[in-house]
Amino acid sequence: MAALDVNGIRCSYNGNPILDDLSLQVAENEIMCLLGASGCGKTTLLKAVAGLLPVTRGDIYIDGRQMNGNGVEVVPERRNIGMIFQDYALFPHLNVAQNVAFGLQSKESNKARIKTRVAEVLELVNLADLGARYPHQLSGGQQQRVAIARAMICQPGLMLLDEPFSNIDTQVRMRLIGEIRDLLKGQGISAIFVTHSKEEAFAFSDRLALFRAGHIEQVGRPQTLYQHPQSRFVADFLGQANYVPATVIDNSTLLTAMGPIISQAALNADPGTSGQLMLRPRQIQLSLTEQGNGRVLEQQFLGTHTRCVVECQSLQLEVSINEPLPAVSQVSVKVMPHALTFFPDSEGQRAVA
The missing domain is CATH 2.40.50.140 (Nucleic acid-binding proteins)
Structure with missing residues (x-):
């Protein structure tokens, strides 16, 4: 069973189709990268999977469960997904532990269990000693780890990452990519990762889907797309x-x-x-x-x-x-x-x- 199965979906903005008859599968514990230039539709697909954008045709399954179509419309908070954004979206008035606990508080009332779970995920992201700090006291890489911990605390089956490394300098970025990749793999979490950087795509993904004007030009292992592109567009985009x-x-x-x-x-x-x-x-x-x-x-x-x-x-x-x-x-x-x-x-x- 695929972690994500997107079948022939259509999404539009103001009546203009952005995605039309697009299909994509993500296997269990696989990291799939959506790569392409700005405006090509990759973030639109991410929003559709998250339930933040209506799908006018086609259907989406997460872990075999239908998310839309035939009278079904599962709201984002019930899709068992975690989301990490480009700007981290941390609450400046909450410390690290409170930021991480925020998503779990609506699902778990036992404060002792929440505290234990917060400690577990902070340990996973190497922030065990920083729970009392506030976002402005952290580096960009540390803030990103807080966002990862907050997304992981509810144990999602699918993680959605929207250009999460773009605000981090190059040297820290590549190290963080390796850490987060190992973390997702170790926890058995499938992920979709949006970027316009081929270097990030090569380093982070198991497979990548190269987008062009709302459709997927080619999908496969990064090495395959780089060495054996199926079109001049793919060849030139990747190097x-x-x-x-x-x-x-x-x-x-x-x-x-x-x-x-x-x-x-x-x-x-x-x-x-x-x-x-x-x-x-x-x-x-x-x-x-x-x-x-x-x-x-x-x-x-x-x-x-x-x-x-x-x-x-x-x-x-x-x-x-x-x-x-x-x-x-x-x-x-x-x-x-x-x-x-x-x-x-x-x-x-x-x-x-």
């Missing part, structure tokens, strides 16, 4: 890509200006099909040689890697290398062995591999 004109020779070989390139997986395209071979910067290897087929035009040291622009057989390719090369170097350009991603010209830039 830098080179496009090399190519023609299919057989089911595993493409002919390019760089010579024939062999795929480690079958190409689902007929011999003679023309199109574009997509190559990520890390899928190209450079080696210094006076008889090389490429020449370095530009380099930028970026800390974790060096961005390098190379001219090869009238092509300009962007390559990621570990160490800078001597200026205006002659290099050998080689495609690393992998399952090639090929976009036939005749198929509207859909990918085959």
